[in-house]
Amino acid sequence: MTTMKEIAEQTGVSVSTVSLVLNDRDAGRVKASIAAQVRDTARKLGYRPNPLARSLRTSRTRILAFVSEEIATTPYAGGIILGAQDAASTLGYMLFTVNADGRVDEETEIATLKRYGVDGFMYAKMSNRYANVPSSLGDYPVVLVDATDREGRFPSIEPDEFRIAYDATKRLIDAQCERIAYVGCSELMLAQDGRLEGYRRALEDAGRKFDERLVVNVLNNGPALQAVSDLFDREKPDGVFCFNDARAWYVYECAARRELTIGKDVSVVGVDNHRVFAETFSPQLTTVELPHYEMGYWATCKLVSMIEDRDLSDLQLPHTTAALPPLDAPIPAKIHCTLIEKESVRR
Known part of the structure; x- marks a missing residue:
């Protein structure tokens, strides 16, 4: 195991200087060029600090x-x-x-x-x-x-929940969708608030009016499928932004039942880039990847x-x-x- 003494011998500085640098206490004490040389030498020699010794010295366990x-x-x-x-x-x-x-x-x-x-x-x-x-x-x-x-x-x-919805809705606007719906979440959370506002703002910035009839907020259950089905019959959307990829399944199902083609008759954007949904749907789902x-x-x-x-x-x-x-x-x-x-x- 490489020691601080070996690093000091290789760089021609004292062990205390090496200690200052490798413990991130060199600012204002060691010239930047020397500190860089010490770190480079430590990296080349494969130096690894002793976590137990460091914790005793700093009162931190890391x-x-x-x-x-x-x-x-x-x-x-x-x-x-x-x-x-x-x-x-x-x-x-x-x-x-x-x-x-x-x-x-x-x-x-x-x-x-x-x-x-x-x-x-x-x-x-x-x-x-x-x-x-x-x-x-x-x-x-x-x-x-x-x-x-x-x-x-x-x-x-x-x-950035607002930008998630804004970007997704704008993508549907750019695809020349005329009636863009939002299938949201009926549970109270920051994500729903931000995405609904982003959807609304993207429409308004494109010179369109926000229409509450094109919004349904649902959970993941049977009534959700019925709510999206009612939306299709009532409003006939040609673009749908979904709160997440799971809710996009309802849109795919409703389109199939009406012999509508996803990506042609109805465009869809989800959120998550969830493999089970985004990669197994046919056609594959355009989606916003969450930054986990x-x-x-x-x-x-x-x-x-x-x-x-x-x-x-x-x-x-x-x-x-x-x-x-x-x-x-x-x-x-x-x-x-x-x-x-x-x-x-x-x-």
């Missing part, structure tokens, strides 16, 4: 906690955890995850994580909603993921920047489908999601 609701057990949202894990590894941290979906007591799990000495918490929800952060986390660095703190105490990261990986990666970087009180401006960011916002972005930080073109929109 362990982060990820407390989620449903995310760990939902396949397509698991990208949040993957992004958080990749960022943690890059920054020299370990990630503990806890799924608090009602089958375990959230406060008990948080207390256990505290006993392990975690340095900070990520607190995540499904489908972007307001969250009440447990009071037991009040004295820790906390970042919310796919949620907004109801009391405004903690930073958070979420999809990006949210997890950003949240970890934000949390570490809070723990270490530094801006991480030297961090090499990975290539992602959607661009990551800066760590100092206004809160809640929003990610502009990417529309994935497939076959369900008339060209």
Whole structure:
């Protein structure tokens, strides 16, 4: 195992200088050129810090906690955890995850994580909603993921719900659809509010009037199919923006029953890029990909920047489908999601 002494000998500096650089305490103490040389040498020699020694020295364990609701057990949202894990590894941290979906007591799990000495918490929800952060986390660095703190105490990261709907609706407008419907969600959440407003604004910016008759808000059940069927009979839409890919199934079903062709007679855009739906529908569904990986990666970087009180401006960011916002972005930080073109929109 490479030691600091070996790095010092290779670079011709003292062990204390190497220690300052590799512990990120070199700012204002070590010349930038020397610090760069030390880091380059450490990388070439395969230096890995001793986490136990570092924790004793800094009173930090370099362990982060990820407390989620449903995310760990939902396949397509698991990208949040993957992004958080990749960022943690890059920054020299370990990630503990806890799924608090009602089958375990959230406060008990948080207390256990505290006993392990975690340095900070990520607190995540499904489908972007307001969250009440447990009071037991009040004295820790906390970042919310796919949620907004109801009391405004903690930073958070979420999809730009307004832009999701605006971009999707504009795509249907550009496809020359005349009667564009919105199949939304009847559950109260930030995602529904933002997407309905984005749909409305895109129509208005194109010189069209918002028509409530073209909006149905449903859950995932039999009555939802009936509501979308009634929409087809009553309003005869030629374009439909759906709250998510699952709701697009109702549109495909209703079109098939009326011998309408998706991508020709009716254009459809969903949200999620969920493999079960977006890749198995025929024709394949044009959809907006939610930035699960990006949210997890950003949240970890934000949390570490809070723990270490530094801006991480030297961090090499990975290539992602959607661009990551800066760590100092206004809160809640929003990610502009990417529309994935497939076959369900008339060209």
